[in-house]
Amino acid sequence: MKEIDPTPLAFRELDRAAERLLAAVETLSDAEAAAPSRLPGWTRAHVLSHLAAQAPALERLLSWARTGVRNDQYAGREARDAEIEAGALLPAAALVARVRDSARSWQRAAEALPEPAWDATIVPFTGETCTPRRILVIRLRELVLHLIDLDVGHEVADVPAPARDIVLDDVVGYYAEAEKVPAFTLRDAEGGELARFDGGGPVVSGTRAELLAWLSGRDDGALLDAPGGLPVLPPWL
Structure with missing residues (x-):
């Protein structure tokens, strides 16, 4: 399981990945957002809705690490999928705003996580036991690959x-x-x-x-x- 340390360089890469994605979608029209993405069965709006919901979900894991109180990423797969479907119905501008606001909130939470919390044990939706260092990788991976999945000119x-x-x-x-x-x-x-x-x-x-x-x-x-x-x-x- 890949993990990375919470260094200024790591946080800069995460911030830059979020900004690249936001710059690529900020002018999407409603029709463009409703068009198919590269992920089977998902429109671009589905991808954006997933990203908007995933950031607070990962933020819940950071809260778990900070407080020691279990705070699951999602209530379950059905709840996760329903949240994505509901978000995909929003206008493009509202979706992009959700992606932007949730990205900024997650970034602030990660950068403010106290040093001892980075060694806490948490369990993401995928089931592995890890520390918040793993969450940095998951977040970066989602930003990097879903930008390609959006099919907006990035490879x-x-x-x-x-x-x-x-x-x-x-x-x-x-x-x-x-x-x-x-x-x-x-x-x-x-x-x-x-x-x-x-x-x-x-x-x-x-x-x-x-x-x-x-x-x-x-x-x-x-x-x-x-x-x-x-x-x-x-x-x-």
Whole structure:
């Protein structure tokens, strides 16, 4: 499980990721927001509604870490899904405002979290036991990848290297622990080994952006170098 320390640099990357996303959607019309996103079954409005709801959900986990009182991310999947569906019906301007306000609130809460709370034990919606350092990764990952999912002109190749590498490490870490991952070795374009799955095997290589796009399901991996063919991976998240 990828975690990052709560440093000024980390907070700056999170703030920049939020600003990139907001800049890309601030002028969306209602019709554009209602258009399909790259996520099956979701419009752009669904993606924005999810982002607007996810920030306060992660803020609840920070509250748990700060107070020691359990404060679950969501009441349950049905409640989470219903909140997203309801938000997706809002006008585009209202949705973007919710994304902006919730992002700022979350950022303030994270930056104000007392030092001892960063070592507290919490449990996100996905079920793993972690510290708030993990929440920083989750938040960055959501901002980075959902900007691509919105289909507003941004690709994985456009993600700044520091944020890209954090998210790539997170996805690689997921597959390192996942079941039914075939044996293969992952290398970047410079030949650096990123991971050996199931003891290693045929090599899959490419730029870090290409690898992230494929591993996260945002691309079919056609640009990757895989002499033995691309392995079939279980779904990511």
